[in-house]
Amino acid sequence: MAGAYDDRDGMIWMDGTLVPWRDANVHILTHALHYASSVFEGERAYGGKIFLSREHSERLHTSANLIDFEIPWSVDQIEAAKQEVLKANGLTDAYVRAVAWRGAGPDMGVASARNPVRLAIAAWEWGSYYGDAKTRGAKLDIAKWKRPSPETAPSQAKAAGLYMICTMSKHAAEAKGCGDALMFDYRGYVAEATGANMFFVKDGEVHTPTPDCFLNGLTRQTVLRMLGERQVKVHERHIMPEELESFEQCWLTGTAAEVTPVGQIGDYNFEVGALTRDISDSYEKLVRS
Template sequence: MSQQIYINGEYFSRADAKVSVYDHGLLYGDGVFEGMRIYSGKVFRLEEHLIRLFESAAAIALPIGMTIQQLAKDTDECVAKNGLDDGYIRLVVTRGCGPLGLDPYKCSDPQIIIIADKISLYPAEMYENGLELITAATIRNHPAALSSRVKSLNYLNNIMAKMEGLRAGCVEALMLNIKGEVAECTGDNIFIVKNGKLSTPPIDAGILEGITRNAVLELAKQAGIETSEHPMTRHDIFIADECFLTGSAAEVIAAVKLDGRTIGDGKPGPITTKLNEAFRKLVRS
């Protein structure tokens, strides 16, 4: 089956799926998006993703022009048209076409794009053995500049930190906030385990409130694991018993080293493994 890409209610082949070079999503990163996983032919927590998409759009005064219910229906239809049992959805809303210049009120025709495809974020051996991280010099954006809770098309902040990690031989990098506290990684939320307790940075630490992050917190509470959301520093990660990352594309993956310091015993820990198994059961339920 050839790939079918949704643009404003119509379907196009990959070669024919196009938007204007005058779209402000391209010119200025003016737009929002969501990345969602498909498991057994269904989008995982679709409604939660769409609520976050609409909240991101509201925060930047971007009209989507349809209801959450209609967009959910169209997303499910796109998955079915592409015959994907397991895969990934990238849902993008751009500001639309406008003249050169920043004025968003001169734009028209917001573009709603749904791409259904496969994704493999990290090699299989990294899920077995864990990731090594470095701390990026590039920090998260100041919340007064752009809230980290807005999943915007402007990901240059994350990309610059990602480049730092790749240059150091790491596929992921830790990002700090303006206070020097741990925020998140370039594309994933971060958790640590210490003395059997699970911790992750709070929403006001400059993080995106991850859908997978929230699912893992729920699973931990169901398993009787004590959880907390509180500010943390690199020191907390250095002395942690376990560390792992979560994200729609990454799912759940252990981190076993930060800035050359081994975390715990340098292997994915028992709580990480337990939550990973619980998450995999959840997405198939």
């Protein structure tokens, strides 16, 4: 599948019904378009099976609750809808996007309690998020924007509004020839990339930022379990920017990113070492098992 995302063949599930791809539209006064009252999930199907599918559906509900709305479809109904979408589009290896939002209704100010909650699920073929970075290592810029305090925004929600500074940071990174950007948090600690969590290696041990103001990704949690099975010591802690110079390896985790090695962050270089390759290769096998 190629071309603009609004001009493709296929079917999208919307509010309980499969509709032709080009007809999956919303009104210009949809509340989410104006006030970011939207949550979403990014998922990958491998061989027709969505990895951690139910966990993603449960998190979609959690995210909606965190930004003060209820999704009127159960987790079981969302699970069935995702399978329906894959089947309708003849896909087995695919990216799956579920999105829930406050639609158009009687409210068009900041408050929108009377507006209906909508839900849509789409799927399409999508290759490696970072191109050939899985072999050579991704190149990251350092963003000027910081992840906000959890007192400022619901940081554990996968909410559209929280990605505004990620979009700006990634645009700035791409303008410099980088594939992504490292973001610090509001205190100045190392946080995450624009859409992926981060891991570092030093002296055979792993260090990863504490997700206390950004999303604790499902892929991140999977990789932590994998490291535990290997009896690799993991330090989940606050990491200062000056520590980047001391780390030997680095990788990103996320549903889209999967496990992607990092070769450079700003002026700091990392090797695509044995542990990074082991985790990356093992993750590839796990999601297809």
